[in-house]
Amino acid sequence: MTLFEVIVLAIIEGLTEFLPVSSTGHMIIATALMGISPTPFVKLFTIAVQLGTILSVLALYYRRFFRSLAFYYKLVVAAIPASIFGFLFSDEIDGLLESPLVVGITLVIGGIILLFVDRWFNKPTIDNSDEISYGQALKIGFFQCLALIPGTSRSASTIVGGMTQNLTRKAAAEFSFFLAIPMMFGATVLKLKDHFDNGNGLSDQEINQLIIGNVIGFIVAIVAIKSFIGIVSKYGFKAFGWYRIVVGGIIIAMLLSGHSLQIL
Incomplete structure (x- = not known):
């Protein structure tokens, strides 16, 4: 990459x-x-650049x-279902990852x-994500x-x-940020392992590109998170809904017009 x-x-x-x-849809x-x-x-970069965004949350x-330790326990509990389903249905998920059309459709839905x-x-009753129970x-x-379905957006689903568990928009968004840390860190570690297990190395230029990408991702994510919290707290999610529909429509239109799109 340049x-x-x-x-x-x-x-x-x-x-x-x-x-x-959906960051996947935008990457496509x-x-x-x-x-x-x-x-x-390139496949490694699109995953490993998440480390910078993780650090922005921290x-x-x-x-x-x-x-408290309870904070971490709740994140572990919340991470369990996706970890299990991701392991059990890895082949099916990989199949979906080969279809940009799935991304376009799920973006619209x-x-x-x-x-x-x-x-x-x-009618939310919980304004602080620390107050949620383990069941929630x-x-x-x-x-x-x-x-796990490409294009759904981890942030949107969480x-x-x-x-649905009576969290305010702000509390729900913040818990989504926290939950991203173990999931994204795990995905990055696995991608790095696969990269080297397949006999691929990293040149000095590629290492520099990873560093630059993560620094930029860190700075941009901080601005995005602060802006997002302010927008959803005041205006809700409707604007993001219309935006998703437009992006999904663009992907579907590109596919119908003969463009060859690939999910990295």
Whole structure:
């Protein structure tokens, strides 16, 4: 990849990872428009750049990680369902990952849901994600399983899951951020392991690109998270719903017009 491509993909990752708009869908469009080939390093980069966005959550909410062990236990409980389903249905998930059409369709469906989610769950009682029970954390974890379908958006599924458990939009979004840490860290470690197990190394240039990508992703994600919390607290999710529908429509239109899209 060129330095320009690294910067663009890092910005996209930082902007979309924690928003309910599917970072996968945006990566598909970006790589297709820039003509980036899915080399082993490119596939690694699109996953490993998540480390920067993970650090952005730690930087913004570091105080939350020193309150109690219960905080960590709830994250573990919430992470269990997706971890189990991901292991049991890995082949089926890999099959879905080969279909950009699935991404386009799920983006549109998820967008339609976001148009109405504020109306469906409009009487929240929990304004602090620390107050959720272990049972509620587990239920949110089952919603996260929906994100195993490409294009669904891990953020969207867990936020909606949180709102079904009477969390406010802000509390649901914040718990979604926290839950992303073990899932994204685990995915990055596994991708690095696969990369080296397959006999691939990293050149000095590729290491520098990973560093640059993560630094950019970190900075952009901080801005995105702060802006997102302010927007959803005041206006809700309708704008993100329409945005998803547009992005999903673009992917579907590109496929119908003969573009060859690949999921990295």
